[in-house]
Each structure stands twice: as C-alpha cells, then as structure tokens.
Amino acid sequence: MSPPVPWVAPVLYTGVLLAGGYAGLAGLGDTRPLPFVGGLAAAAALDLAERRWFGAGAPRPAAVGLLAARAASFVLVAAGDGAGLARVLFLLLPFTAYFAFGRAVSVGVGAGCVAALAVAFQLTEPRWYRSPEHVSDLLMFVLGLVLTITMAAVAAEERRARTRAQDANERLRASSERVAELSAAAERNRVARDIHDGLGHHLTAISVLLEKAAAFRDRDPAAADAAVEDAHRSARLALDDVRRSVGALREAPFRLSTALDELARQARRTDDGRLAVTVDWSGDERHHRPAVLMTLYRAAQEGITNVRRHAHATRALVTVHCAPTEARLVVTDDGHGFEPGREGFGLRGMRERVALVGGSVTLDSGPGRGTRLAVAIPRQPEPAP
Structure with missing residues (x-):
C-alpha cells in the first residue's frame, strides 16, 4: 500500500540532491554523480511505477520487492553522497513499510536501519562511539525515525477513518x-x-x-x-x-x-x-x-x-x-x-x-x-x- 502522504519522498529526494550537489560543487565532500544521481532517479522511478501499477495497494510480494529495491537505491545514493545527508532517505523505509505491513514490521525495519547505520559507522571509524559527531548523527536519526513512524501511524489512522466514513456514508x-x-x-x-x-x-x-x-x-x-x-x-x-x-x-x-x-x-x-x-x-x-x-x-x-x-x-x-x-x-x-x-x-x-x-x-x-x-x-x- 502506497503512503497517503505522497509529497514526503519527493521533498527528501530534492533536499538530498541539492545538498549533495552543493557539496560536490563547493568541494566540501566527495560526491560521485553517477551512483548519487542514478540512485535518486531509481528511487523516484520506483515510486512512480508503484503508483501507476498498483494505485493505493500493492500485493504483499510486490510490496516486499519494492521495499528491497528502495533500500538498494538508497544504499547507492549514500555511496555517492559527499554531503552525508543521504541517510535521511532510509527513514522512508519504515514509513512505507507501515502502510504495507503494519506497525510491527515498520518498527522492525526502523531498528534494522539503526543497526545498519551503526555498522556503517563501525566500518568507516571503529571508535565512532567516542565521536560526538557520530553519536549525535545516530541520535538524530533515531529521533527522526520515531517522528517518521509516528507520522505514519497518524496518516494510517486518518486513512482508516476516512475509509470508515466513506463506508458509513454508503450504508447511510x-x-x-x-x-x-x-x-x-x-x-x-x-x-x-x-x-x-x-x-x-x-x-x-x-x-x-x-x-x-x-x-x-x-x-x-x-x-x-x-x-x-x-x-x-x-x-x-x-x-x-x-x-x-x-x-x-x-x-x-x-x-x-x-x-x-x-x-x-x-x-x-x-x-x-x-x-x-x-x-x-x-x-x-x-x-x-x-x-x-x-x-x-x-x-x-x-x-x-x-x-x-x-x-x-x-x-x-x-x-x-x-x-x-x-x-x-x-x-x-x-x-x-x-x-x-x-x-x-x-x-x-x-x-x-x-x-x-x-x-x-x-x-x-x-x-x-x-x-x-x-x-x-x-x-x-x-x-x-
């Protein structure tokens, strides 16, 4: 099931694209255009294909495939991002999972994203947990994750309420x-x-x-x-x-x-x-x-x-x-x-x-x-x- 807030993903894609492009042009980071832009284009294409093919509800096997494809495209964007902002894209994974699979799966996907971020920090800097910058980044990601899942819960409840109201109107x-x-x-x-x-x-x-x-x-x-x-x-x-x-x-x-x-x-x-x-x-x-x-x-x-x-x-x-x-x-x-x-x-x-x-x-x-x-x-x- 596609999210009932379709503007969230395009806003994040645009923010990551602008930040990564600025970092590359200003020499503030090592932005690699091919994986960076290609990953964002692939993510946007997945969103468009889901809306066109499945409308408001993708079958569960297709939803699993779409979630995995999004995760792969986000990894590709993060690999080419020189600004370090690409990690916010991973918040979209528990957000979309909430509408397709429910709250428990969404929380599980979010926990997996936190674990993946911690592993990435460990691979790039083994003593990252002593770095205030890395710890702050992780805490901000967790906070963003909580807000994202909360937002998804509110949007899902609003959709259910609207559906119940439509059903009640039809019965009336x-x-x-x-x-x-x-x-x-x-x-x-x-x-x-x-x-x-x-x-x-x-x-x-x-x-x-x-x-x-x-x-x-x-x-x-x-x-x-x-x-x-x-x-x-x-x-x-x-x-x-x-x-x-x-x-x-x-x-x-x-x-x-x-x-x-x-x-x-x-x-x-x-x-x-x-x-x-x-x-x-x-x-x-x-x-x-x-x-x-x-x-x-x-x-x-x-x-x-x-x-x-x-x-x-x-x-x-x-x-x-x-x-x-x-x-x-x-x-x-x-x-x-x-x-x-x-x-x-x-x-x-x-x-x-x-x-x-x-x-x-x-x-x-x-x-x-x-x-x-x-x-x-x-x-x-x-x-x-």
Missing part, C-alpha cells in the same frame, strides 16, 4: 434509499386504503342508487328522481370525504362523532330504511389523536359498507367508546355472516391501517349469526417536548 445512503422506498410503499398503501375505504364506500352507494333509479324510472318516477338526488348527495359526500382526508393530513379539526352520525344517516337513506344503522357513542374523543379518530372512522365505513354489500342485514349497530386509555369501535349486524378466513382487500387494508396506530382488529362471524367487527386502539403516550 443505502439506508436512506431503503427508507424512501418503504415510505413510498407505505404512502401507496395509505392512498389505496383511503380510496377503498372512502371513495369506495360512496361509489358503492352511488351505484346502488343509480340502479334503483333505472329500475323505478318507468314505474315510479318520483322514487327514481329521489334516488338520483340521493346519488348526487353521495357524490357530494364523496367529495367532502376527500376534503376531510386532506384536512386530516393538514391537521384540520375532525370530529368522529359528527362524521359517524352522517355516515349512519347516509346508509339509511341509501337503502330506503331497509337497513337501520344506529350509533351508540360514549366517552371523549379529545383524549385521542386525529390519526386514531380517522382510523376508527375508516373502520366504521368499511364495516357498514360490508354490511350493505354482503350481510343482507336489517340492523347494524356502531358502538364507540373513547376512554382515556383506549378508543374502541364495534360494528355488529344481524345478517347472514360468513365463513372465517374469507377476508377481502378492505378488511386487510383495515388491519394495516389500525396496526399503524398501534391497534388491533378482531372479527367474529359465522353463517347465520351475523358479524361482529371490533377495533381497539390503546392511547399512545404523548411524545416528550
């Missing part, structure tokens, strides 16, 4: 897209339930009334006209229901008791009094959120629609009790009933709608004994300010 983006998809699906389901529970109820009434008007058009024009007028009224109620739903979304006031009374009156008018719908109300709806009250209204709508369509009943009772701890609605009828498990889209949509506000739906029915639909929604605690 994926989660946001998933939430958006689920929100869109939930909104589609909500709209579908509203259409079925609201418009579906009124359109059923309009269809029945228009069929009645067509059947009585010749035999009883007055009854046909009344049916058409009731159909017009149901259409207006459908529009009012749409406005009420929009108003609920905008947190407009909604009174469940008034809406249920109107629902019962409409059912009685639509069926010419053949179905007696009664509302038994108790409690205080102000204990509950508008979303809960709207859910109870939709449940009553669906229950009465099912009674008119399928139950062949003569009486339906809507019982509502808004207690401080729970809101409960029960729709019962004296119709034919139906086999358990035969639920259509309306009842499934009702269960979904009630579940969204933390409630439950129970259905009790059977052939010949009517149907009892019960919705219970516990009062949710108010959110903390």
